[in-house]
Amino acid sequence: MTRSPSGADRGADRPLDVAVIGTRGYPSYYGGFETAVRHLAPWLAERGWGVTVYGRPGSTAPADPARDGRVVSRLTRGVESKSLSTLSYGFTAVVDAVRRRPDVALVMNVANGFWIPLLRLRGIPVVVNVDGIEWEREKWGRAARAVFRAGAVMTARWGTVLVCDAQEIRRRWSEMWGVDGVFIPYGGSEVDDLPVEPGLESGRYVLMVARFVPENTVAEFLAAAAELAGTHDVVVVGSSGYGGELDEAARRLADEHPRMQWLGHLSDDARLFSLWQHAGAYFHGHSVGGTNPALVQAMMCGTPVVARDTVYNREVLADTGTFVEPDPASIAAGLRAVLDDEEAARTMGDAARSRAREHYSWPAICQAYEDELRSLGGRRGRRRSR
16 A cells, blocks of 8 residues: 655645545445546546545455556545444544645545544645435434434535535535535446346346335335246346345345346446346436436446436436336336337437436546546645745
């Protein structure tokens, strides 16, 4: 692990440094934040930035052949639990960053808002990706929701620039806290033609990709899948990460229905992209986030999308998807309608890909982040060089 020089050691003409805090590290394949960092960190390094990504032991893939060696990975300690991991790892990362004094910090997740004052009091400007409305997620208990809401208050008060990944999130933050965020969504990767997953027929199976939490409509989809698996292959990618009722339900369905597959969490992008690319219909049940990375990537793969009807999903898909209510009957009917009309499904997929290319490409997203970081880091660098 490379040690970056302290602020006192760097000359006035050195490149700008950024510390990325609040993800599981680089490179990591856990979720949307980690996907964004896998694209953004090399982008910044290629443009001369010194990039340090803070992470957790055991959560990164240091031997990943796609890893950019110019990106410094720093692992700090924390409490590995559902309720304390983000707070504890965020705190130790911020303490380390305060000592090293980067020109600017990029912080992911409002739960880390409690520690932003430490960075600001050290003179480090902070760009914060506020994520979704975390205190409305069903997976959190009352105490956790209170923590996220308090973290949002701290983020609104202390964050220098707030990044909102959806216009609706931006509107909510303006309404709740009186702050105007910057809209930067997630991106999707262009995908070459990939072979279909062995045992599946291109365009003839249903796919769901989601973390197993209630607000992602997992239970309702699994109930629909039990009916769909009588006539179509059904593939489910995802897990809770901690076990529980939804994992057990997926395992039981896979055991009971020969045409149902539960693959758990996948860190192989090529395999996941292939599943999206060849799916006859993809169900997207996320309900409380903003621009969801999985949805954007499915669109980039040209996948026909059947989505839970939410303001966020309508913002991303516009008129390129089919929207359903979050109950098993509606989900099954929506997916069957797409599967049974191959020409319409192909038109949907092509339209979704075109929209993703226009609005959700990674180069444009990375450039937008760099513009915000450089605007803040450059000003601080000039002050320090005087």
